[in-house]
Amino acid sequence: MTFTLATWNINSVRLREGLVARLLRDEAPDVLCLQECKSPVDKIPTEQFRALGYNWMIARGQKGYNGVAILSRLPLTDAGSVDFADLGHARHVAARLENGVTVNCVYVPAGGDIPDREQNEKFGQKLDFLTQMRDSFRAEKPAKSILVGDLNIAPREDDVWNHKALLKIVSHTPVEVDQLNETREAGGWVDVTRANIPDGKLYSWWSYRAADWDAADKGRRLDHVWASADIAASGQGSRVLRDARGWEQPSDHAPVFATFDL
């Protein structure tokens, strides 16, 4: 069985309902994981998605901030959620497919501007969130699992437009990169995107603040697709749909895709 999965930080699912529908129509992933829905679950618009065959949604939400959802045209069951770092935020939800694969949709805290937990509480929360994820993987090794989402860290030198310039910028500091790698290794997760696309610059996010995001191309790879070691080899055909960053009234993130042949 082959299925395609995409992950996208949508930055308000209500404002960008039309863009989600466009992605579902044009690219037709079997499963679409969304982050930053910025909506309570009962206010997520699902009619257009259902009309396109996406009859399942497992989500966690809150008013105004955060929020994660898994849309699917394959049957899903709710596999729970964890409040990593006890922030009271909707940043994780899991769903199970009929083939037994568990899909985790994660939105790691951005972490504020100052990369120092003494001066910036949000940075500490980001590190704590990752530490608790790591510990959960140590406690129970993931199997037949996929983890995707906006992890808000670009771990490799070629995951950012300028490695040196970003070493002190939250999302690419060594302490975050180490923490993310430790979290990934603790679960035996494989970075499927980079397994499929090992070489060259690769980004999934471009700031709204840059005048000409496409020409300047000062991007970062903040959005990730991981698979547990037992199914990682089945991950194929990864890609970033960069075009979506140029759609009308876009999210600042582009969707990341992977196909699994199980």
Added chain:
DNA sequence: ATGGTAGGCCTCCTA
């Protein structure tokens, strides 16, 4: 070195 844009909400928070 700085400030730049965007979304949601209740006048400023977060990214």
